[in-house]
Amino acid sequence: MDVPMGETTARGDLLPVRFILNTFYSGPQAWFFLADDRGYFRDEGLEVSFTEGNSLARAVKTLATGPYDAGYGDLNELVRMRAAGATETPVAVMAIHRRAPYTIAVDAAGGIRGPQDLRGKRLISHDQDAALLLFPEFCKATGLDPDAVHITISGLSHKVMVPQMLGGEWDGIFGFVNTVAAQAIEAGVDPSTALRHLEWDHHAPAFYGGAMMVTQAFRAAHPKAVAGLCRAVNRGLADTITDVDAAIDAVARRNPQIDRKANRARLIGTLGLEMRDPSGDGIGPADPDRLCEIARLIAEAKGYDNQPAPDEVFDASFLPAAAERAVNSRYPQ
Known part of the structure; x- marks a missing residue:
């Protein structure tokens, strides 16, 4: 049976789970595939079919409106949707990114060293890049006037x-730190020497990043399956931390065309930046105080009246x- 790129099929009598990813198969999703290959979903009575997405932020809306049960999306975008008044939204059940991956990458040899240096500069972004969507919040946190920056929307790759x-x-690029770095490698550029990053983690540290989510309907109908999904992904995360090369092998089995060197760098960079765990609490929980601060920043920056409570967006x-x-x-970073 032929399977389209980016999609697998359910087999047997296991509970099927339709899962929307944030983007094409790549290094920073490796734990999902390693969990699948090692049978961790099947151990929980689940058959997870993955479909490639087209951005971390857009995955939240796709999960809210499309034919999916679970997904990997931007926790901040979920808060924004609730703040904007949406009620038929997914609910996050595992915060995989402990810190925001968002950045504006600039030339390390240039004069941009802080947010205020962006005044009058020309930036470029994809239309649904999560960093672009949270740029008003970045400006709110740093005192930068967003109208002082010129932004071009483009479909070009970061490469x-x-x-x-x-x-x-251009003077700067919106994106994820490790995505920009990996595609710089693919372009023959050493990101460690060529790029400087204005990171949300430094200027607006309340924000999270990618989280595993389920629809409200799936949570209500299959609570044991949601717990099993979390257990299986947790095992995949532990294995990925232990053996990055096995995790990249799992990605390559689904996308043989990937640049292994660049995707290995992306995965290690994601583990070191977005997923570093100085507290030792483990990957998964979300701090309610941080969720309240995210809601406040989003509501103030975007002019929303509502600030959703933590339990409206996250179920631990x-x-x-x-x-x-x-x-x-x-x-560590």
Whole structure:
């Protein structure tokens, strides 16, 4: 049976779970595929079919409106949707990114060293890039006037944008730190020396990043399956932290065309930046105080009247016990 790129099929009498990803198969999703290959979903009575998405932020809306049961989306976008008045939204059940991955990447040799240096500059972004969507909040947190920045929307890849920016066509690029870095590698650029990052983590540290989510209907109908999904992904995360190369092998089995070097760098960078765990609490929980601060920043920056409560966007009841959670101590930033 032929399976379209980015999609697998359910087999047997296991409970099918339709899962929308944030983007094409790539290194920073490897734990999902490693969990699948090692039978962790089947151990929980689940058959998970993955479909490729087209952005971390857009995955939330797709999960809210499309034919999916679960997904990997931007926790901040979920808060924004609730703040905007949406009620038929998914609910996050595992915060995989402990910190926001968002950045504006600039030329390390240039004069942009802080947010205020962006005044009058030219930035480029994809239309649904999560960093772009949270730029008003970045400006609110840093005192930058968003109208003082010129933004061009483009469908070009970061692999193309990075050399253009270094050549002077743009002053900065919206994106994820490790995505920009990996595509710089693919373009033959050393991101460690060529790029400087204005990171949300430094200027608006309340924000989270990617989270595993389920629809409200799936949570109500299959609570045991939601807990099983969290357990299986937790096992995949622990294995990925232990063996990055096995995790990249799992990605390559689904997308043989990937640049393994760049995607390995993306995965290690994601583990070291977005998923570092200095507290030792393990991957998965979300701090209610941070969720309240995210709601406040979004409501103020976007002019919303509503500030959703933490339990409107995050349900921690399905997480594995604290002692069983994957802990990332191997890849500090």
